[in-house]
Amino acid sequence: MWASYISCCAVPSAGTNSALAVADGYALRPAAPDDAPALLRFGELLLAESSYFLRAPGERARSVAEMRAIIDHFCAQPHYLLLSVWQGETTVGEAVVTAGEFQRNRFSATIGVGVLQAHSGRGLGAALMREMESFARGRRLRRLELTVMAPNARARALYERMGYVEEGLKRDSMFVDGGFVDEVMMAKILA
Numbered sequence: 191m192w193a194s195y196i197s198c199c200a201v202p203s204a205g206t207n208s209a210l211a212v213a214d215g216y217a218l219r220p221a222a223p224d225d226a227p228a229l230l231r232f233g234e235l236l237l238a239e240s241s242y243f244l245r246a247p248g249e250r251a252r253s254v255a256e257m258r259a260i261i262d263h264f265c266a267q268p269h270y271l272l273l274s275v276w277q278g279e280t281t282v283g284e285a286v287v288t289a290g291e292f293q294r295n296r297f298s299a300t301i302g303v304g305v306l307q308a309h310s311g312r313g314l315g316a317a318l319m320r321e322m323e324s325f326a327r328g329r330r331l332r333r334l335e336l337t338v339m340a341p342n343a344r345a346r347a348l349y350e351r352m353g354y355v356e357e358g359l360k361r362d363s364m365f366v367d368g369g370f371v372d373e374v375m376m377a378k379i380l381a
């Protein structure tokens with residue numbers, strides 16, 4: 191299991207284990223502000239090729255400056271994590287953890303994950319899930335939760351394999367490609 195990150199924005203340096211090998215040719219590390227151009231391109235591609243996200247194309251960052259502001263925001267929050275998978279200079283996967291900001295929900299966090307189609311099926315999604323959990327355990331979070339669109343069999347199978355349990359159904363909560371879609375609520379308690 192990989193080391194947990196001390197800081198969301200810790201930029202790896204040569205010879206440290208901050209950037210961790212995931213699979214052949216891939217490395218995983220928290221995003222840093224200077225990654226904004228690569229993360230902007232990644233986000234545009236990811237949203238263009240998948241309808242399974244809340245955001246449609248154009249609803250993430252619309253400029254490098256906006257993307258940098260998002261990364262800055264994640265870096266400023268000790269219980270937020272924005273994790274990227276890299277193949278060389280290209281971002282090919284991402285995971286986010288956002289813990290509650292109030293006293294009563296601060297041990298509960300929402301997670302999200304995405305991997306570009308061309309790089310899927312190589313264990314990157316599972317690696318991101320494991321690293322999010324490691325981050326959460328390091329911060330003594332109790333609960334990780336997510337929603338997944340009901341037809342997204344691949345993601346649901348991944349979450350179940352990682353120990354997430356279905357807790358309910360949000361009927362017709364999304365409007366995608368002209369039709370309403372249910373979302374499944376899933377969560378994992380970190381005992």
Ligand SMILES: CC(C)(COP(=O)(O)OP(=O)(O)OC[C@H]1O[C@@H](n2cnc3c(N)ncnc32)[C@H](O)[C@@H]1OP(=O)(O)O)[C@@H](O)C(=O)NCCC(=O)NCCS
Pocket residue numbers: 240242243303304305306309310311312313314315316317337338339342343344345347348
């Ligand atoms: C879902 C997603 C994160 C998975 O990432 P990934 O890197 O492909 O995941 P992994 O390679 O670690 O694991 C994929 C698993 O799904 C399995 N799988 C592949 N296609 C499947 C399908 N149609 N139904 C069920 N399982 C499937 C694979 O066999 C693999 O399982 P295994 O490791 O036991 O063999 C990625 O495909 C993705 O980003 N999809 C588009 C966006 C998305 O759906 N995000 C989640 C929104 S809630």
